[in-house]
Structures are given as C-alpha cells and as structure tokens.
Amino acid sequence: MTTKTDKNLAYAFAAESKASVRNAAFAQKAESDSFPQIARLFRAVSEAESVHAQRYLRLMRGKIGSTEENLEAAFENEIKANTDEYPSLIKEATEEGAEAALKAFSHSRDVETGHAELYKKAMNAILGDREVEYHVCQVCGYISEESAPERCPICGAVKGKFKRVV
Ligand SMILES: [Fe+2]
Ligand SMILES: [Fe+2]
Structure with a gap:
C-alpha cells in the first residue's frame, strides 16, 4: 500500500x-x-x-538495492530514456521548431546509449580490477573512458569542456 x-x-x-x-x-x-x-x-x-x-x-522503499541490482536498474533507465522518453520529446521539439531544446534532447538521447554501454561493461565484470577514469562532457554529458577526446563525438565540444571523474 x-x-x-x-x-x-x-x-x-x-x-x-x-x-x-x-x-x-x-x-x-x-x-x-x-x-x-x-x-x-x-x-x-x-x-x-x-x-x-x-x-x-x-x-523510499525499493529504490536502492544491491550494487548489482543498481547497475541493472541504471542500465534499464538509460535504455528507457534512449528508446521511450527522448524520442517523444524530440518529436515535439521538432514540431514546435524549438531548435535549442531539440539539439539538447538529441544529444542526451545519443549520450544515453554510451551510458548504457558503460553500465553493461560493469555488469559483465569487464571492469574487473581495472581502474578507469571517466571524463564527462560538460555540454552534452558524453562520458569518455581513460582520457578526454580532442573533440566530443556527440556535441563537438573541445577537450577543455571535459571534467575528470576519478
Ligand atoms: Fe544517461
Ligand atoms: Fe559533448
């Protein structure tokens, strides 16, 4: 109840x-x-x-589980955002010609796939004992492993826009 x-x-x-x-x-x-x-x-x-x-x-009941359960839930949320949530936001922004919002929604949708892949790697224990640094694009949220790219593959932001997460 x-x-x-x-x-x-x-x-x-x-x-x-x-x-x-x-x-x-x-x-x-x-x-x-x-x-x-x-x-x-x-x-x-x-x-x-x-x-x-x-x-x-x-x-809140049932919102935080074991780390394995949390990885699974986080993975599913990324997939849901990519396939269910962002497409309708993108459709409506397109209909209204809301260019800036359309760009932001599209970037986010594309970035979620990458987030899901990172969780998948963790779930498959590919991370193992490896220590990986992450670099987060402060414009679109794209996450790069190990080092920041010269240019963000999603939004084109320069290297200086990436924030290192240790
Ligand atoms: Fe995400
Ligand atoms: Fe970016």
Whole structure:
C-alpha cells in the first residue's frame, strides 16, 4: 500500500533533486559573473539539497538495492530514456521548431546509449580490477573512458569542456 508518507518522500526527493541542480547552475552563473563567494554559497546549498534528496531516496522503499541490482536498474533507465522518453520529446521539439531544446534532447538521447554501454561493461565484470577514469562532457554529458577526446563525438565540444571523474 502506498501511504501519504511514501508519496511525500517521492515528492521531497524530486523537489530537493531539482533544487540541488538549480543551485549548482546558479553557482556556475555567479562564477562567470565574478562573484566567487556567492558561487561558493550556491554550491554549498546545492550540496545540502543533495544530502536531503539522497536521504529521502534511501527512505523510499525499493529504490536502492544491491550494487548489482543498481547497475541493472541504471542500465534499464538509460535504455528507457534512449528508446521511450527522448524520442517523444524530440518529436515535439521538432514540431514546435524549438531548435535549442531539440539539439539538447538529441544529444542526451545519443549520450544515453554510451551510458548504457558503460553500465553493461560493469555488469559483465569487464571492469574487473581495472581502474578507469571517466571524463564527462560538460555540454552534452558524453562520458569518455581513460582520457578526454580532442573533440566530443556527440556535441563537438573541445577537450577543455571535459571534467575528470576519478
Ligand atoms: Fe544517461
Ligand atoms: Fe559533448
């Protein structure tokens, strides 16, 4: 049975997740507007909202499983985004001639395939004991293993746009 609290946890998780991302974006804007201290504040609040969101997620039943289950779920979410979700967003953006949104949705759809492949590798234990660094394109979200490419294969961003994740 779904209780009111179950619903409220899901609501609070979504709201705090959004707030975290929004504050991170505000931090980047403050940074580029030369307000480093304000940027730091936005980053701190973004971090705090993420703490809230993760706390609620842990309290939501069946959302976090074993790492094997989580890899499987993450893989399926990427496939779903690629095949079910983005195509209809792309179709509607095309119909409305919303060029920037169309480009963003298309990049995301293409990038999800790569994310799914990375999870597949992990599930097949191809990663094994190997330590792999990931480099994430800050424009489209493409993930490159080992090193950042000269140009992002999805959006064409230059190497400097990649952020290293260790
Ligand atoms: Fe993804
Ligand atoms: Fe990219």
